[in-house]
Amino acid sequence: MPMFVDTSPPGQCIFCRLVAGEIPSAKVYEDALTIAFMDIGQVTPGHVLVATRRHAATLLDATPEEAAAVMQTAHRVALAVQAVFDPPGLTLLQANGTLGGQTVAHFHMHVVPRHEADGIALTWPRKEPPAAVLAGYAERLRAAL
Numbered sequence: 001m002p003m004f005v006d007t008s009p010p011g012q013c014i015f016c017r018l019v020a021g022e023i024p025s026a027k028v029y030e031d032a033l034t035i036a037f038m039d040i041g042q043v044t045p046g047h048v049l050v051a052t053r054r055h056a057a058t059l060l061d062a063t064p065e066e067a068a069a070v071m072q073t074a075h076r077v078a079l080a081v082q083a084v085f086d087p088p089g090l091t092l093l094q095a096n097g098t099l100g101g102q103t104v105a106h107f108h109m110h111v112v113p114r115h116e117a118d119g120i121a122l123t124w125p126r127k128e129p130p131a132a133v134l135a136g137y138a139e140r141l142r143a144a145l
């Protein structure tokens, strides 16, 4: 369970207030659709958040243009992080919903420099179901696209 969850209504959430300049931030980049700023928690030095300017609670609430713009800004920021901090690894993380690990309900992506024994962990419990099960999942998803 996350230690902190921002339950503010849309337009009043931490990142909306940050976009509006009502709370301070160490800004890295902004354009028409996105804003990038240093994560206050700095899991590792150089940890940046890329968020939509508009309040969209999760990826599912973002427009295709916003989703693409966040990834484009994350790519640009990742290149800068690599140039400045030169980490041996780099992880992009994007969480949706409390169970998805999201603590601020305003769509954002983490750009996190990675190092040996940096303490970051995500367990990945593989199941490897039969091919027919995978085909069934894919068929349902194709029908939903």
Ligand code: AMP
Residues within 6 Å of the ligand: 014, 018, 023, 025, 037, 038, 039, 040, 041, 042, 049, 094, 095, 101, 102, 103, 104, 105
């Ligand atoms: P998530 O858990 O994916 O929703 O990530 C939320 C992130 O927002 C956490 O890593 C926090 O450290 C970060 N955060 C919360 N408030 C602020 C703030 N005022 N400025 C910068 N980062 C923040």
Ligand code: ZN
Residues within 6 Å of the ligand: 010, 011, 012, 013, 014, 015, 016, 017, 054, 055, 056, 105, 106
């Ligand atoms: Zn917001």
